[in-house]
Structure formats: C-alpha cells, structure tokens
Amino acid sequence: MYLYHFGLRELPFSLTPNTSFYLPLQSHSEAMQVLLTALKTGEGFIKVTGEVGTGKTLLCRKLLNEIPDAFEVAYIPNPALSPEEMRYALASELGIKGLTRINQQQLSQKIQLKLLEFNQQGKGVVLIIDEAQTIPWETFEALRLFTNLETESRKLIQVVLFGQPELDKMLSSHRLRQLRQRITFSYQLRGLSKEELKEYVLHRMSVAGYNDPGLFDNASLSALHKYSKGIPRLVNVMCHKALMLVYGEGQTAIHKKHIALAANDTDSIEAVGINIKAIVAALLLMALTIALTLVVVDMSTVKEWIQ
Numbered sequence: 001m002y003l004y005h006f007g008l009r010e011l012p013f014s015l016t017p018n019t020s021f022y023l024p025l026q027s028h029s030e031a032m033q034v035l036l037t038a039l040k041t042g043e044g045f046i047k048v049t050g051e052v053g054t055g056k057t058l059l060c061r062k063l064l065n066e067i068p069d070a071f072e073v074a075y076i077p078n079p080a081l082s083p084e085e086m087r088y089a090l091a092s093e094l095g096i097k098g099l100t101r102i103n104q105q106q107l108s109q110k111i112q113l114k115l116l117e118f119n120q121q122g123k124g125v126v127l128i129i130d131e132a133q134t135i136p137w138e139t140f141e142a143l144r145l146f147t148n149l150e151t152e153s154r155k156l157i158q159v160v161l162f163g164q165p166e167l168d169k170m171l172s173s174h175r176l177r178q179l180r181q182r183i184t185f186s187y188q189l190r191g192l193s194k195e196e197l198k199e200y201v202l203h204r205m206s207v208a209g210y211n212d213p214g215l216f217d218n219a220s221l222s223a224l225h226k227y228s229k230g231i232p233r234l235v236n237v238m239c240h241k242a243l244m245l246v247y248g249e250g251q252t253a254i255h256k257k258h259i260a261l262a263a264n265d266t267d268s269i270e271a272v273g274i275n276i277k278a279i280v281a282a283l284l285l286m287a288l289t290i291a292l293t294l295v296v297v298d299m300s301t302v303k304e305w306i307q
C-alpha cells in the first residue's frame, strides 16, 4: 500500500489495540494509575468506562503487561457468558484442572480452594474483564459472589471491569445496587484534546518509522479533531484513509481536504455537508490500483531474477 511511499515499516493507524503503539496520554495514564493503586488496596471491584474507541482494550492489554508479579491474573475478553460459563472460564484461567463432569457446587469449591492457595502463596488474584457491558444480569450476581470470598484481612479476588457507557447504565439499576456498592475505584476515559491528538498522530507515525512532523498541517489536525471528537479509533480510520488519498495523488503532505474526504467516507462520522463519497471511493481505488501495480511489477522483477 503506502508503506513504501512514506518509508514506513508498518501501518501506523491499524485498528488493532497494539501496545507497541501505546502513548501515555493524560487520561490513559491516570486510568493506569487508578488501576494499579486500586489493586494494591485489595478491594472488590474496579471499573474503567469510556466511549466506543477510546482505548479501553488497549489499556486492558497494557495492564496485563504491566501488572506486578504479586498478582495472578485471569483475563476474560468476551464476557457474554452465563453464570456457569463464567465460573468455568475463571477456573480455566486460574489453571484449575479436572473441570469435566463436575457440578456447579464442586466447581465453586475448586475455585475457592485455588483462590486460598494463591492467597497462601502471598498472591492476589485479579479477574480482568473487557466489554463488561455485555455481561448478562445474572452473571453480575455470580461475579459479586466471587468477591464475597475473603480472608480476615483481604478479598481473595478483585475484579476489574472495562466497559462502554452502557455499563454505567446497567450498574445504576436497582437490580445491581449490591454490586455497585462494591465498586471502590472507577475512572472514565476522555477523548483526546487537540494538542493530544497532534502528539498521538505524530507518535503513531514515528513508531511506524516516519519522523517528519510536517506531514499533517495545522488545518488538517483541527479537522481531524472536529470530525473524530478526539476518539482515537476514528482518528486512526481517517488518518489511514488520508494517507491513502495522499499516496494516490503522489503527494507527501496531508491537508484539510484529505481529512474532509476521509471523514465523508466514514459511516460512523457525521456527514460533512457535501456528497463526495464517489470521488473518495475513486481516489481510494486509484491508490489501491497503484499499490497492486507495484506488487505486480515487483513480482515480475522477482521472476526475472529467478530466471
């Protein structure tokens, strides 16, 4: 694609939450600080919420990488599970063997014994759950019961919930009031400010191997902020498209018009006034055609070389 054109080692705006691209923005650093402090206190539930695309999964992965060795971690990225499935998932994450042909009561006992075993080894156990807004109501109750397990001085397990704002809505319901009371620390992620957005874009380009700070002009950064509302995933989507457009034109600088075109071509961004989807599609297609031609040319060079 445009890797060669810009001299990049990898795609700078991939949507995968890859921790090697992590930038310690203020909101993410504060969240990480809250998480690490809360884990030290050993209390029940910790919650991090944020709009779609604000970096919760990335933060979750960062926490998994950085959590001190004194903690044993169980990670459940897809928690749309029944209470039974949640217990099995936790047991298997904790390395408990012999899970076949046992009933729920035996399973709960095995979990409790394993948690006590970790406790005796001086280890705290943390269950980290991403996409927590998808947890069914009854499964929340099963989670609350896990955190009832405790020694005289501390809980046997702590639960970290990462979720979209719908999680807060669920937790505010009367039905979950007991669990809500056990949330001792929470943090809400913010979108990027304009200054942070600039730093973010340049940081991702630099990690991917490109170091010219002049690639995006000021107007293009303002437009990026306006259309993305500071949501990192939307910034990534638009930057990727803008890079393709600029590559298609054979240029090396991104201007406001490229961002406007990219925004117009992105469904989750409010319409920007003019219907230019066809132009954008044609330009993106052109960029793809160039990329494919280069690949074909490359292949024939390889063939010639082989012969």
Ligand SMILES: Nc1ncnc2c1ncn2[C@@H]1O[C@H](COP(=O)(O)OP(=O)(O)OP(=O)(O)O)[C@@H](O)[C@H]1O
Pocket: 014, 015, 016, 017, 018, 021, 022, 023, 024, 025, 028, 050, 051, 052, 053, 054, 055, 056, 057, 058, 059, 164, 232, 233, 236
């Ligand atoms: N601090 C950051 N540094 C680098 N990249 C970031 C940062 N925050 C977010 N991103 C990037 O933004 C994109 C969206 O992040 P992520 O997938 O973690 O969002 P999310 O909040 O989990 O979204 P969803 O609610 O849809 O699950 C990813 O490509 C991620 O790498």
Ligand SMILES: [Mg+2]
Pocket: 056, 057, 058, 130, 131
């Ligand atoms: Mg996510």
